Amino acid sequence: MKSAGLSVREDAIGNIFGRWDGSENSREAIASGSHIDAIPYAGKYDGVVGVLGAIEAIRVLRSSGFKPRRSLEVIMFTSEEPTRFGLGCLGSRALAGQAGFVDVLKKAIDIHNISFAEAAKTAGYFEVHEKLEKVALLKGAYSAFIELHIEQGPTLEKEGIPVGIVTAIAAPASLKVEYKGNGGHAGAVLMPFRNDAGLAAAELALAVEEHVLASGSLDTVGTTGVLELHPGAINSIPREAHLEIDIRDIDEKRRDMVVEKVQQSASKIAINRRVQLENFIIVNQDPPAHSGEEVVEAAVLAAQQLGLQHKLMISRAYHDSLFMARITPMAMIFVPCYRGYSHRLDEYASEEDIVGGVKVLALTLARLSLS
Amino acid sequence: MKSAGLSVREDAIGNIFGRWDGSENSREAIASGSHIDAIPYAGKYDGVVGVLGAIEAIRVLRSSGFKPRRSLEVIMFTSEEPTRFGLGCLGSRALAGQAGFVDVLKKAIDIHNISFAEAAKTAGYFEVHEKLEKVALLKGAYSAFIELHIEQGPTLEKEGIPVGIVTAIAAPASLKVEYKGNGGHAGAVLMPFRNDAGLAAAELALAVEEHVLASGSLDTVGTTGVLELHPGAINSIPREAHLEIDIRDIDEKRRDMVVEKVQQSASKIAINRRVQLENFIIVNQDPPAHSGEEVVEAAVLAAQQLGLQHKLMISRAYHDSLFMARITPMAMIFVPCYRGYSHRLDEYASEEDIVGGVKVLALTLARLSLS
Ligand SMILES: [Mn+2]
Ligand SMILES: [Mn+2]
Ligand SMILES: [Mn+2]
Ligand SMILES: [Mn+2]
Numbered sequence: 001m002k003s004a005g006l007s008v009r010e011d012a013i014g015n016i017f018g019r020w021d022g023s024e025n026s027r028e029a030i031a032s033g034s035h036i037d038a039i040p041y042a043g044k045y046d047g048v049v050g051v052l053g054a055i056e057a058i059r060v061l062r063s064s065g066f067k068p069r070r071s072l073e074v075i076m077f078t079s080e081e082p083t084r085f086g087l088g089c090l091g092s093r094a095l096a097g098q099a100g101f102v103d104v105l106k107k108a109i110d111i112h113n114i115s116f117a118e119a120a121k122t123a124g125y126f127e128v129h130e131k132l133e134k135v136a137l138l139k140g141a142y143s144a145f146i147e148l149h150i151e152q153g154p155t156l157e158k159e160g161i162p163v164g165i166v167t168a169i170a171a172p173a174s175l176k177v178e179y180k181g182n183g184g185h186a187g188a189v190l191m192p193f194r195n196d197a198g199l200a201a202a203e204l205a206l207a208v209e210e211h212v213l214a215s216g217s218l219d220t221v222g223t224t225g226v227l228e229l230h231p232g233a234i235n236s237i238p239r240e241a242h243l244e245i246d247i248r249d250i251d252e253k254r255r256d257m258v259v260e261k262v263q264q265s266a267s268k269i270a271i272n273r274r275v276q277l278e279n280f281i282i283v284n285q286d287p288p289a290h291s292g293e294e295v296v297e298a299a300v301l302a303a304q305q306l307g308l309q310h311k312l313m314i315s316r317a318y319h320d321s322l323f324m325a326r327i328t329p330m331a332m333i334f335v336p337c338y339r340g341y342s343h344r345l346d347e348y349a350s351e352e353d354i355v356g357g358v359k360v361l362a363l364t365l366a367r368l369s370l371s
Numbered sequence: 372m373k374s375a376g377l378s379v380r381e382d383a384i385g386n387i388f389g390r391w392d393g394s395e396n397s398r399e400a401i402a403s404g405s406h407i408d409a410i411p412y413a414g415k416y417d418g419v420v421g422v423l424g425a426i427e428a429i430r431v432l433r434s435s436g437f438k439p440r441r442s443l444e445v446i447m448f449t450s451e452e453p454t455r456f457g458l459g460c461l462g463s464r465a466l467a468g469q470a471g472f473v474d475v476l477k478k479a480i481d482i483h484n485i486s487f488a489e490a491a492k493t494a495g496y497f498e499v500h501e502k503l504e505k506v507a508l509l510k511g512a513y514s515a516f517i518e519l520h521i522e523q524g525p526t527l528e529k530e531g532i533p534v535g536i537v538t539a540i541a542a543p544a545s546l547k548v549e550y551k552g553n554g555g556h557a558g559a560v561l562m563p564f565r566n567d568a569g570l571a572a573a574e575l576a577l578a579v580e581e582h583v584l585a586s587g588s589l590d591t592v593g594t595t596g597v598l599e600l601h602p603g604a605i606n607s608i609p610r611e612a613h614l615e616i617d618i619r620d621i622d623e624k625r626r627d628m629v630v631e632k633v634q635q636s637a638s639k640i641a642i643n644r645r646v647q648l649e650n651f652i653i654v655n656q657d658p659p660a661h662s663g664e665e666v667v668e669a670a671v672l673a674a675q676q677l678g679l680q681h682k683l684m685i686s687r688a689y690h691d692s693l694f695m696a697r698i699t700p701m702a703m704i705f706v707p708c709y710r711g712y713s714h715r716l717d718e719y720a721s722e723e724d725i726v727g728g729v730k731v732l733a734l735t736l737a738r739l740s741l742s
Contacts, residue, residue, distance in 0.1 A: 039604040082605050153559040170558060174605055185713040186594035186617040187541060187688035188524040191584060198595055199580055202573035209570055213562060223557035224569055225605045227598060233410040234453050234545055234596045234615035235689065236714040244605035246557045317558035318606065342556040343607040 001074060004059045012131035014078035014123070015091040020058055022068035022369055028143035030068075030368045031328070032057065032361060033075030035091070035320060039083050043347020045150045045337060049354055051076050053148040057362035068369040070143055077320045084110045084119065086176060086244060086283050092320035096327050097136030102129055104283075111228075111242075142328040144295045144368045145321065148361045149332055150349045152317045154340030162356045163310040164334030165299045169325070170219070170316045171252045171288035173259050175245040177204060177266055178279040183231070183239025195274040198229045198238030203273075207265035208245055211258050220254060221316065222247040222262075240278075250314055252287055259285065289322045292329020295368070299331055302363035308356050317342070333360050372445060375430045383502035385449035385494070386462040391429055393439035393740055399514035400442040401739040402699070403428065403732060406451030406462070406691060413452075414718020416521045416708060420725055422447050424519040428733035439740040441514055448691045455481045455490065457547055457615060457654050463691035467698050468507030473500055475654075482599075482613075513699040515666045515739045518692045519732045520703055521720045525711030526684065533727045534681040535705030536670045540696070541590070541687045542623045542659035544630050546616040548575060548637055549650040554602070554610025566645040569600045569609030574644075578636035579616055582629050591625060592687065593618040593633075611649075621685055623658055630656065660693045663700020666739070670702055673734035679727050688713070704731050 001008050006018030019029070034050025054074040061068070077091035085108040087093075093101055106129060108116040120128040151157075156164050181195035205224035212222035226244035245262065249255035263280055270277035296312070303310040313334065315321075321330045335357035338348035372379050377389030390400070405421025425445040432439070448462035456479040458464075464472055477500060479487040491499040522528075527535050552566035576595035583593035597615035616633065620626035634651055641648035667683070674681040684705065686692075692701045706728035709719035 039602060039607055041602040042607075086605060088606070151559070152556045154564075172558065172606075182712075183715050184711070185523045185688050186596055187543060187592065187619050187686075188522070188711060188713060189592070190589055190687075191580075191592055192589070193525075196580075196594070198598060199576060202576040202595075202598070205570060205573040206577075209562075209567075218561050218563070221558065221560070221562055223567075223606070223608050224573075225557055225600070225607045225609060226603055227569060227573070227600050227609075228603075229596070229598050231410060231412040231714070232597055232599075233714070234457060234617050235459070235543075235594070236410055236413075236596045237594050238596060238598075239715065246605050248558050315558075316561075317556050340555070340559060341553075342559060343602070343604070344554050344610065 001055060004055050005062060006074060011135045012125060013091055013094045013128055013135050014125055015095060016076040018074040020068060020072045022071040024069040025071050027070050028140060029071040029073045030365055031073040031075050031142045031145045032147065032365060033077060034147050034149055035077045035080030037079055037081050039081045039343055041345055042343045043345060045347050045349045046152065046342050047080055049150055049349060050148040053358045053361055056358050057365055060362050061366055066366055070369045072365055072369055080320055082174065085116055086174060088318050089320055089323050092323035094132055094135045095137050096323040102132050105129060137327055139327045144292060145324040145328045145330040146295055146299065146361065146364055147319060147321045147332045148357050149319060149334060150337040150342065151334040152337060152340065152342035155313065156311065156334060156336035157340065161309050161311045162336065162353055163303045163308050163360055164313045165296055165310050166315045166332035166334060167291045167296060167312050168250060168314050169289045169319060169322045170248045170250045170314060171255055171286055172246060172248045172318050173255055173285040174283040175262065176279060176281040176283055177243040177245065179241045179270065179275045180278045181239055181275040184237045186235040186237055189237060194237055196237050197241040197275050200269050200273045200275045201227055201241035201243050203269045204243060204266055208262055211261040215254055215258055217254060219251065220249045220258060222258060248316060250288060286322060289325035291331040295329050295331035298367045299333055299360060299364045302360045302367065305363055306359050308360060333357050372426055375426050376433060377445060382506045383496060384462055384465045384499055384506050385496055386466060387447040389445040391439060391443045393442040395440040396442050398441050399511060400444045401736055402444040402446050402513045402516045403518065403736060404446030404448060405518050405520055406448045408450055408452050410452045410454050410714055412716055413714045414716060416718050416720045417523065417713050418451055420521055420720060421519040424729045424732055427729050428736055431733050432737055437737055441740045443736055443740055451691055453545065456487055457545060459689050460691055460694050463694035465503055465506045466508050467694040473503050476500060508698055510698045515663060516692065516695040516699045516701040517666055517670065517732065517735055518690060518703045519728050520690060520705060521708040521713065522705040523688045523708060523711065523713035527682065527705060527707035528711065532680050532682045533707065533724055534674045534679050534731055535684045536667055536681050537686045537703035537705060538662045538667060538683050539621060539685050540660045540690060540693045541619045541621045541685060542626055542657055543617060543619045543689050544626055544656040545654040546633065547650060547652040547654055548614040548616065550612045550641065550646045551649045552610055552646040555608045557606040557608055560608060565608055567608050568612040568646050571640050571644045571646045572598055572612035572614050574640045575614060575637055579633055582632040586625055586629055588625060591620045591629060593629060619687060621659060657693060660696035662702040666700050666702035669738045670704055670731060670735045673731045673738065676734055677730050679731065704728055
């Protein structure tokens with residue numbers, strides 16, 4: 001950001017801001033950005049395209065001689081992926097000042113029982129709980145926010161359209177479930193005397209799929225991405241099982257109904273298998289977000305001006321924009337990605353498509369800056 | 372072993388032998404021993420009781436003035452548990468000269484793709500493949516082998532009997548299964564386009580239980596002790612799943628029928644879920660072992676001489692004795708353990724019961740030494 005001429009600051013949780021002052025610097029700025037963290041074994045486009053793309057858009061505007069009225073800011077959000085603490089969008093949640101978020105962070109531990117505060121301290125972020133209030137921005141702190149991102153779905157590529165403009169972001173719910181049984185030696189404990197936490201977990205993973213498929217809508221998706229057994233040895237009956245489940249929909253009520261059914265199944269399975277349902281935690285259950293009309297419009301005009309075909313679409317993936325929507329009108333620009341693959345090593349977006357996306361972003365920022 | 376006055380040697384794979392020379396040193400020795408390795412989060416009695424117990428038995432015989440005719444040897448077997456390479460009883464398999472075992476070891480890798488040979492080298496055991504032939508003992512190398520061990524089941528405790536004498540060891544089969552799908556983002560990939568390796572694994576774990584219960588015998592047990600998902604993130608559809616399955620029975624044919632059914636289910640599930648069944652490996656499928664009559668008899672006489680009630684029983688857990696049975700008549704002495712718990716941190720056997728077991732072992736060794 002510095003080499004692009006931006007003045008850089010960082011907040012207490014690790015969000016990084018790079019600012020290009022406009023001539024009307026006292027008015028609310030226009031922001032653009034995304035994240036650069038990734039889940040294990042993921043690709044290098046998810047998030048990164050939106051951070052480097054925003055820096056590049058500003059670099060191009062600057063070198064073209066453009067003079068912004070409203071200031072332009074690049075935001076690199078911290079910890080968008082829920083990799084370590086099961087909490088997605090740490091940075092943007094904090095910026096949006098989510099109610100009760102400090103309490104959530106205080107309880108958050110990783111699989112090694114390291115608390116969020118300890119981990120933050122190790123990384124050089126001290127007193128992150130105490131300073132979190134200061135991280136939160138007021139509603140209206142920005143005039144608009146726009147995020148460039150790969151689609152993470154197959155639609156744009158399939159339809160041969162280079163630009164997607166997002167009008168709404170689907171609502172994700174994240175669950176953590178723990179079962180506990182007696183374990184024991186795989187040879188010595190006869191079947192009737194077992195209460196196998198691993199088999200309870202297997203049943204619950206299949207129940208998630210069943211309830212999602214029963215929702216009646218293609219837009220409902222559910223995934224058991226984490227299923228860990230303890231002690232995890234071939235000759236030991238699983239004594240503990242830990243699941244992390246993600247359920248999403250563009251319809252909040254329909255999604256919450258699935259969450260409720262999963263919870264009922266979790267209890268039933270525990271009773272049938274005589275294991276303890278130690279935990280059933282709804283880590284988050286965020287409402288969906290709708291884009292700001294004026295931001296969508298600016299992006300649509302930018303695409304048209306560039307002669308790039310665009311499609312208005314819904315984002316089923318989780319983004320920092322979901323939280324930025326709480327404090328400012330937002331929109332997202334999607335570019336196609338290979339087969340819709342994401343969160344995989346072979347995630348890929350072509351240079352041509354990324355360049356197209358950056359151009360749309362640059363023109364959108366310019367237009368919004370003058371508004 | 373040294374402080375008990377034994378002369379100690381180690382073989383190329385890490386089995387450790389401590390010898391007390393008898394007056395008829397040229398005749399085959401009597402051996403006793405077990406292992407001291409453990410699975411993660413296990414107790415401190417499984418195996419350890421049989422190693423320390425054998426040393427103590429010899430110490431007591433020596434201090435009582437007993438003069439052995441046949442030499443007495445304590446064996447501490449290496450790597451009885453299949454923790455790292457999914458291969459149980461590495462040390463005793465090697466001693467028993469299992470056919471094809473070198474080839475199995477050459478293919479063995481741990482979850483970090485470290486080969487057995489590399490791991491052995493790191494631990495100071497060089498050229499373990501090359502030297503494995505020398506580790507193998509000839510049939511008849513020992514006159515008898517007897518292993519003291521906690522029961523790892525609830526029978527002795529429940530019935531209030533201090534000593535179990537094992538007449539047969541159940542036959543274990545170990546399977547490794549890998550499923551592979553396309554993975555993808557948990558939000559973006561709609562349900563009909565998924566092939567979730569984790570759900571395939573969940574179905575297979577439940578199928579193992581189903582086939583085991585359908586065997587018609589209480590003696591059939593099956594466990595999916597390992598189920599790992601990759602990449603293992605809440606917002607990522609599992610692209611790979613790795614299972615390790617243990618199936619045991621005292622009836623070899625009935626067990627092998629369950630293994631076959633599990634294999635059929637593994638294929639069916641792969642087809643239904645459009646995932647690849649990358650691997651279905653039968654890591655081992657060992658035949659059961661029967662104790663040597665003369666060794667059982669010596670143990671029974673020892674228990675009677677001590678006024679300790681005993682019970683002839685079957686071992687459903689895997690032991691080094693299973694492999695020692697291939698080269699020498701063997702038997703096992705069981706002592707009760709708390710609630711039958713094993714492979715858990717709260718595994719426990721009382722001092723009184725262990726002392727009883729060691730006494731039976733000492734008298735059995737004395738009797739066999741004079742035979
Ligand atoms: Mn992501
Ligand atoms: Mn992202
Ligand atoms: Mn064991
Ligand atoms: Mn053992």
